[in-house]
Structures are given as structure tokens and as C-alpha cells.
Amino acid sequence: EIVLTQSPATLSLSPGERATLSCGASQSVSSSYLAWYQQKPGLAPRLLIYDASSRATGIPDRFSGSGSGTDFTLTISRLEPEDFAVYYCQQYGSSPAFGQGTKLEIK
Amino acid sequence: EVQLVESGGGLVKPGGSLRLSCAASGFTFSSYSMNWVRQAPGKGLEWVSSISSSSSYIYYADSVKGRFTISRDNAKNSLYLQMNSLRAEDTAVYYCARDGGEELLFDYWGQGTLVTVSS
Numbered sequence: 441e442i443v444l445t446q447s448p449a450t451l452s453l454s455p456g457e458r459a460t461l462s463c464g465a466s467q468s469v470s471s472s473y474l475a476w477y478q479q480k481p482g483l484a485p486r487l488l489i490y491d492a493s494s495r496a497t498g499i500p501d502r503f504s505g506s507g508s509g510t511d512f513t514l515t516i517s518r519l520e521p522e523d524f525a526v527y528y529c530q531q532y533g534s535s536p537a538f539g540q541g542t543k544l545e546i547k
Numbered sequence: 548e549v550q551l552v553e554s555g556g557g558l559v560k561p562g563g564s565l566r567l568s569c570a571a572s573g574f575t576f577s578s579y580s581m582n583w584v585r586q587a588p589g590k591g592l593e594w595v596s597s598i599s600s601s602s603s604y605i606y607y608a609d610s611v612k613g614r615f616t617i618s619r620d621n622a623k624n625s626l627y628l629q630m631n632s633l634r635a636e637d638t639a640v641y642y643c644a645r646d647g648g649e650e651l652l653f654d655y656w657g658q659g660t661l662v663t664v665s666s
Contacts, residue, residue: 475652477592484642484656485592496647496654528592532651536594 446539452547459516463529473533549573556660569626569643577621580646585639
């Protein structure tokens with residue numbers, strides 16, 4: 441069973457800044473089956489990135505994903521006010537696992 | 548527009564049962580695998596169960612195996628989760644989520660329904 445560890449737990453940044461969120465896997469993620477979700481308070485998660493680097497439908501291009509094997513990164517190039525939320529990484533394809541989340545808060 | 552609407556949550560005593568439903572619209576329900584994912588209050592996400600488009604393949608997380616049963620009715624565009632022998636640790640918001648092409652990639656989610664297990 442793959443364990444995903446996200447860092448940092450909390451990231452404090454200002455609008456306009458660049459955000460870099462990390463997700464580490466205890467074993468190699470096959471076929472780069474790694475996704476990122478955004479969740480705002482009281483709402484369901486929203487799929488942002490799949491296959492480690494492909495943006496889901498309607499996701500702005502300021503969101504990008506990268507990585508392979510055991511190390512993955514979600515980058516938000518220039519933070520907008522609506523981007524402050526909790527972000528989860530997830531391994532899929534088999535035995536799905538989520539990371540514990542990174543809270544992106546306004547500094 | 549894809550829509551998933553959960554219902555059936557509520558307060559139940561430990562050891563009790565509850566049946567959740569998810570009504571789907573805006574896509575060909577019978578062509579997609581479907582899932583239940585839960586989130587305990589203030590905690591992260593946990594996959595609960597999956598069912599293939601024709602109900603041929605069903606999977607459960609170890610934490611619910613033997614207690615929960617997933618099912619679907621393609622004629623009614625509906626997904627279900629029968630939850631028995633409920634425990635306090637099953638308290639969570641339960642989301643219905645569609646498989647997004649790849650197995651267990653969740654591309655659309657419902658708004659969730661809260662299940663509280665407490666005496």
C-alpha cells in the first residue's frame with residue numbers, strides 16, 4: 441500500500457506569489473497515476489491535475505503539475521484570492537490513497 | 548452538466564444502519580464506474596468503495612469490508628451505499644464520485660451527505 445506524504449502541512453503566501461506544494465510517495469507511483477484536488481471549506485473536492493501533469497477540464501493554466509516515480513509537485517504560478525484552499529494529492533489506478541493535505545492560506 | 552446528488556445521511560446510533568443514495572444526471576451513468584469517498588470532520592479524504600459500470604467488479608476499503616455494500620441501478624441512474632454495524636469512526640461526509648477514465652480517478656463529485664454515528 442502506497443503512503444503519500446504532503447509538505448508543507450500549511451503554506452502561507454500572498455496573492456500574486458508562486459506556490460509550490462509537494463507530494464512524496466512511499467513507493468513508485470505506476471504510470472504517473474497521480475492526481476491533485478482542491479477543496480474549499482464546505483465544498484466537495486475538485487479535480488485539478490491527473491496523470492501527474494495534465495490539467496482537468498476548465499482548470500486555469502496557472503496550475504501545473506510535475507514529477508514522476510516518488511516525487512510530485514503542484515505549482516500555482518501566480519496566486520489568485522480564490523486559490524486559497526486545501527490541496528490533496530492522490531494515487532489512483534489501484535489501491536487509491538490520498539495525502540493528508542496542504543492548507544494554502546493567505547499571509 | 549454532470550450532477551451527482553447524495554441523500555440519506557443523518558444521525559444513527561452505533562451498531563445501526565443507514566442507506567445512502569446518489570442520483571446522477573448529465574452523463575451516461577451506465578458507462579462509468581462509480582465510487583464513495585468519505586471525509587471525517589476536519590480530516591482528509593478516504594476512499595470507501597467502488598463499483599464498475601455493470602456491477603461486475605466491486606471493491607471496498609479494509610475499514611468497511613464486511614459492513615458496507617455498494618450497489619447501483621443503471622435504469623434509475625442511481626448509486627447506493629448500504630452501511631451496517633456503524634461505528635463512531637464512520638462519522639463523515641460521504642461523497643459520491645465518478646471515475647474519470649482511469650480507474651479510481653475522481654473527476655466529478657457530489658456535494659456530500661453527512662453521516663453521524665453517536666449515541
